[in-house]
Amino acid sequence: MSCCGPSRRTFLGAIASAAFLSIGGLASSRARAQPLSVLATDLEVVTVTDRSVVLTWTTVAPDESGRLTPVPSDAEVRLGPADSPRAPVPVFADPDRTPFHYAEIGGLEPGRRYRFEAWSQGVRATPALSVTTLSPGTPEATGEFTTMVPPPGRLLRTIALANDVHYGETVSGLVVGAFPPGFRQPAGLPPYPEVMLSALLDDLRARSVNHLVVAGDLTSEATQEEARAVRARLDSWGMLGSDYLVSRGNHDRPHVDYESCTHFGEHRDCWGDNFLARQELAEHEVGGLRLLGVDTSDLNGAGGRIERSQFDRLAEALRADPDRPTLVFGHHPVTVESGLTNTAGPSFVLDGADSIQLQRLYERAPGVFLHHSGHTHRNRRTRPDTNISVEFLEVAAVKEYPGGYSLLHVYEGGYMVNFYKTRTEDARRWSSTTRGEYFGLLPDYTLGTFADRNHVVARDFSGLS
Known part of the structure; x- marks a missing residue:
């Protein structure tokens, strides 16, 4: 697991630097792009399972003013075993021309290393200028990946982990007021939270997912209209409490001055x-x-807390059956590492005292194996602060780049986690657009490392059915 990330001051400083560098960088990229008809860029090896790989990239070209804009293009992936003397061979070709390419190749062998190339109009796709994908050893930098070896035993069930839909939101990427510049859906297109949620549900149907867990921020402002609308969308996929499960996020907390709904003093x-x-x-x-x-929302703030009555009920449930395999989900991340590495600082995650108390409960409940949270809009695993074997996993937002969810595949001998981007045309367009949030720094913060997105953990789940 990675340990460190940018502090809030560092991140804001980087935003300022990026704003300056983007002027010169864009000018130089325009100059370089002029002789080319198409540039294939933003290559990402998003998902690697035991038998498949997902690659994404974008094709752009300079317009009359020299500005790089998305252009439709063909797509091809060449693939072959890394230990073969033969060059990779074509294994994927997309008949539909698009600027936003999504290639999923199956039929691979578990635990085998492969060499790959992605091409559009005779141009080989390359990673963006991003530390996440250009660091030494990354699949994007090496042109190679290794398929995973799944846990032993039967596959028991597959659970989708998702969060941060923000249904009703109209501007994405704001931090303070109107800074940095946000992104809006172009006129004539459906609102982006609706696009991204629909794409998520379409994906889950296609991937035969058993259950969906949504860890908070289903709405933007928790209005009656937003809550009813997102509930209706989810109900079109399955039944609350059996097919899909939810917890509350800070955006879903009771708000002041709504005219209807259950009262909490001045809140509704x-x-x-x-x-x-x-x-x-x-x-x-x-x-x-x-x-x-777990409902980790505070009544009046963005940070997280768990009130005494809920703590007591959680302690009672874990005490009654401490060894039962247990997945806990709540909106706010828990660990000190998460507090130190997210851009808003320690006050943005679960309250420190509540965090320690929660992890102490996990010490006495060895069946707890994973705690899923959202809120930071990033893919990241962080270390526990006590001596427990619990994975603390943050999953990137549904509503913006990288725009997706994680699949938790539970086997008799452990579990495998894989992050997927959603793949409808409108979802790919919006994800590509919102790469530009925070002056183009969003991918380095939210995509996460390859190991954050794709990993296997050994556990004994032989008693599950």
């Missing part, structure tokens, strides 16, 4: 009227696997 809880009451522990069981949804 429209989200709770459509989903779950405030600070209520959600308990679910599927085939012997326990899923616990």
Whole structure:
């Protein structure tokens, strides 16, 4: 696991530097681009499973003013075993021309190293100028990847982990006020939270997912209209409490001055009227696997907290069956490492005292194996602060780049995690657009390392059905 990331001051400084560098960088890229008809860029090896790989890239070309703009192009992937003397051979060709390329290749062998190339109009795709994909040893830098070896035993079930839909939001990428510049959906296109949620649900149908877990920020402002609309979209996929499970995020907290909905003093809880009451522990069981949804939202802020009544119920549930395999999900990340490495600082994650108390509960409940959270809009695993064997996993947002979800494949002998981008044309367009958030620095913060996105953990789940 990686340990460190930018502090808030460093990040904001980098934004300022990027704003300056982007002027010269764009000018030089325009100059270089002039002789070329197409540039294939932003290459990412997003997902590697035991038998498949997903690559994405974008094709751009200079317009009459020299500005690089997306242009439709063909797409081809060449692939072959890395230990073969033969060059990679074509294994994928997209008949539909698009600027936003998504190539998924199956039929691979577990635990084998492959060499790959992605091409559009005779131009080989290259990574963006991003530390995440240009660092030594990354698949994008080496042109090679190794398929994963799944845990032993039968595949028992597949659970999608998602968060940060922000249904109702109209501007993406704002941090403070109107800074940095945000991104809006062009006129005539559906609102981007609707596009991205629909793309997520389409993907889950195609991938035969058993359950969907949404860890908070389903809405933008928790209005009655937003809560009802996102509930209706999710209900079109399955049933709340069995097919899909939710927890509340800070955007879903009760708001002041709404005219209807359940009262909390001056606050009104429209989200709770459509989903779950405030600070209520959600308990679910599927085939012997326990899923616990924790409401970590504070009534008046972006940071997280767990109130005493919910802590007591959580402690009671874990104490009653401490060895049962358990997945916990809640909106706010938990660990000190997460607090130090997210751009908003320690106050943005779960309250420090609550974090330690929660991890102490996990010490006495060895069945807890994974804690899924959102809020930071990034893919990242962080270290626990106590001596526990729990993975703390943050999953990138549904609503913006990289725009996706993680699949948790549970086997008898452990689990495999893989992050996927959503893949409808409108979703790929919006994800490509929002790469530009934070003056183009968003990929380095949110995509995560290859190991954050794709990894295998050994556990004994032989008692599950």
